[in-house]
Amino acid sequence: MKGLGGVALVFMLLNLTITCYGVGLQTGFYLGKCKGGNVEAIIRGVVRERFAKDPTIAAALLRLQFHDCFVTGCDASLLLNGPTSEKTAGPNLSVRGYDLIDAAKADLEIACPGVVSCSDIIAVATRDAVFLSKGMNYRVQTGRRDGFFSSKDNVDLPSPSITVRDSVKAFGLKGINKNEMVLLLGAHTVGITHCALIRNRLYNFRNTGKRDPTMDANLFKLWSKSCPKSDTGIGNAIALDQTINSTNIVDNGYFKQVKVQRGVLEIDQGLGIDRLTVDIVRTYADGPLSKTFQADFGAAMIKLGGVGVLTKPNGEIRKSCGFVNPKGPTKPAGLPNLLF
Numbered sequence: 504m505k506g507l508g509g510v511a512l513v514f515m516l517l518n519l520t521i522t523c524y525g526v527g528l529q530t531g532f533y534l535g536k537c538k539g540g541n542v543e544a545i546i547r548g549v550v551r552e553r554f555a556k557d558p559t560i561a562a563a564l565l566r567l568q569f570h571d572c573f574v575t576g577c578d579a580s581l582l583l584n585g586p587t588s589e590k591t592a593g594p595n596l597s598v599r600g601y602d603l604i605d606a607a608k609a610d611l612e613i614a615c616p617g618v619v620s621c622s623d624i625i626a627v628a629t630r631d632a633v634f635l636s637k638g639m640n641y642r643v644q645t646g647r648r649d650g651f652f653s654s655k656d657n658v659d660l661p662s663p664s665i666t667v668r669d670s671v672k673a674f675g676l677k678g679i680n681k682n683e684m685v686l687l688l689g690a691h692t693v694g695i696t697h698c699a700l701i702r703n704r705l706y707n708f709r710n711t712g713k714r715d716p717t718m719d720a721n722l723f724k725l726w727s728k729s730c731p732k733s734d735t736g737i738g739n740a741i742a743l744d745q746t747i748n749s750t751n752i753v754d755n756g757y758f759k760q761v762k763v764q765r766g767v768l769e770i771d772q773g774l775g776i777d778r779l780t781v782d783i784v785r786t787y788a789d790g791p792l793s794k795t796f797q798a799d800f801g802a803a804m805i806k807l808g809g810v811g812v813l814t815k816p817n818g819e820i821r822k823s824c825g826f827v828n829p830k831g832p833t834k835p836a837g838l839p840n841l842l843f
């Protein structure tokens with residue numbers, strides 16, 4: 504390949520590559536695109552109805568969006584069914600909310616078939632659920648298209664015992680900086696984990712045979728009853744934000760708890776101890792940035808929503824979120840798989 508042709512191809516590839524990393528999203532992408540329908544209002548209606556029955560849907564959707572976006576980008580690959588798709592991987596444990604995305608998709612396919620991507624439904628529904636949970640109505644971006652591939656082998660989600668340093672690295676690889684990472688972990692202001700994921704902190708911290716010395720003594724007492732050493736199964740549910748009556752509220756309570764050694768997962772408490780992040784935790788707990796937590800969390804969610812997105816001409820608008828459309832595009836010979 505020589506001369507201008509080669510240069511043009513390089514530019515084309517560069518352009519496609521950039522497209523893969525979030526350029527091309529905008530707020531209100533669907534305005535005027537759904538016959539007479541208002542896409543975001545239709546999604547909001549479905550989320551409102553569910554939230555009224557089950558406010559834990561906010562936690563479910565936040566986790567669902569994280570697990571989708573962190574693995575091969577926000578391309579709804581997590582939603583695809585199949586014997587070896589992403590949702591069959593270990594960390595899918597207790598990911599919920601698939602049915603809500605399907606319900607919104609069904610309504611949208613009636614209003615305007617083939618227009619709204621499943622990956623955008625995830626992003627909009629999550630924002631709506633955050634808002635209903637007293638978080639901010641942040642300016643969610645849309646314009647994503649859905650991917651064609653999903654494999655459990657791609658699932659590289661961080662473990663709850665990841666070190667802060669390694670977590671910063673892992674998020675960095677997705678284009679998310681340290682400050683944004685801490686804010687995103689602030690999503691643990693809602694929802695639950697299970698005894699199985701903290702048993703090591705209670706009884707055998709880093710193979711010492713002892714408890715995690717950074718754990719608040721009252722929490723240890725409480726949990727040694729509800730999560731006894733003798734249990735082996737998944738165990739009881741434990742609120743990720745130990746603020747009383749705040750499991751379904753999106754606020755900075757998580758940071759206040761982490762600041763006083765009441766973080767739940769090892770990575771949660773790690774944020775409040777490691778010198779890389781301790782100052783960020785403090786400023787969002789009760790320092791100057793505690794007032795901007797909601798806006799900053801919203802901005803971090805927008806950033807997460809831009810990871811590895813597919814926009815035109817890549818990806819597709821799935822008809823059904825669990826399945827790739829029957830006749831996918833054919834890949835022109837010689838172009839790398841990544842782009843198709």
Ligand code: HEM
Binds near residue numbers: 597599662663693
């Ligand atoms: C280092 C990064 C992270 C790790 C290691 C991690 C780990 C975990 C674990 C182990 C659970 C509990 C699962 C269970 O017991 O069933 C959990 C729950 C949850 N995570 Fe994370 N997480 C991380 C980052 C995030 C991010 C970035 C978000 C969203 C922006 C998020 C949102 C949630 C939510 C909302 C729940 C509660 C789910 C529910 O109640 O259904 N997490 N996370």
Ligand SMILES: *[C@@H]1O[C@H](CO)[C@@H](O)[C@H](O)[C@H]1NC(C)=O
Binds near residue numbers: 747
């Ligand atoms: C938490 O909620 C329960 C039940 O609604 C209520 O009785 C209790 O007073 C609340 N506690 C606090 C600290 O708000």
Ligand SMILES: CC(=O)N[C@H]1CO[C@H](CO)[C@@H](O)[C@@H]1O
Binds near residue numbers: 590592
């Ligand atoms: C919904 C779903 O696919 N769940 C799977 C999650 O991962 C476990 C362990 O790999 C599977 O057994 C589940 O079927």
